[in-house]
Amino acid sequence: MSKSKKKETQEVPDQEMSAEEVLEERTEPEEALPEEPQTGGPGEEPEGTEETPVVEQMVSKDQFLRLAAEYDNYRKRTAKEKESLWTDAKADTVQAFLPVYDNLERALKQDTADEAFKKGVEMTMNQLKEVFARLGVTEIEAQGQPFDPNLHNAVMHIEDENLGENTVAQVFQAGFMLGEKVIRFAMVQVAN
Template sequence: MSKEKEKQTVNPEEEPRAAETEGVQPEAAAEDTGDPILAELETLKNNLAEQEDKFLRLAAEYDNYRRRSQKEKESAWADSKAETALAFLPVYDNLERALKQETADEAYKKGVEMTMTQLKDVLTKLGIEEIPALGEAFDPNFHNAVMHVEDENVGDNTIVEVFQAGFKTGDKVIRFAMVKVAN
């Protein structure tokens, strides 16, 4: 037989097998043929994909934990700062009342003013600021209206008197300003 005839002659057992594996993935072909190396390779690929997924999930969980811990730390600092400032606000109120009183002793008055200035500086350094009130529009998020007065000389919902100063740190109100509102 010539070489051309040998090429044209097809083994009848191989022909159906070649038709079966056409268009079939190598993994599926490995399962059909029972090749243990390809089956083990497929198992290892699946295990690797599972381990990679577990690793990515663990990394995401750790990142979330780190962010949550940082927020909790910042929140604890802000809360402790606000509680400490709240404890000093009665001292602020008493110094404010002392400044409003008339006195003949200039040294005494100067000492109270210096103490008040120093307390305001400490509060400012801590990021605690006084809530503006007098002449401002009433805002229930920052002000506590304890009195109401009718006065045509000022606009509606305008604060005409401050009984007690309010303070905040950032967006958190430490103490609401106690005010009198017109109209």
């Protein structure tokens, strides 16, 4: 811009407002950017000194806010996915140890004359249960509980007047949960 045009834009009548004043009224005050040094010969207009129209400034602010919101959503989504991956990996690992738990449980149900052997199996089973507890794995309560298809897998049905309607009569295989996620359903026999 030439010097005469700069003077004209600085002297704005009271009723008219410049684009900068309109922007300042609609947005929060921002730090002023340092002016770029003017280059070029006399009579040439330096690049970048024209005022940005109000609409373009508002659009760029809107785009910035949308980009910031998209980034925040991306950050939250990836954190949630990371937590989900950790839970799935832990559940898969525990599921790999469940056959060991089943074998130890069967070994404890067998009668043996060797008390040292029985004591060793009991200690191993207790240690495995402690590890599960530290990982947040809990056994699904089934014996004598009302049948819940979200937790139990019914493989047999019996008629028993001593038990209530849809009550778990016997547990064939223990079920486990990690928090709210079922790792393995309890295999049960349901009465009535």
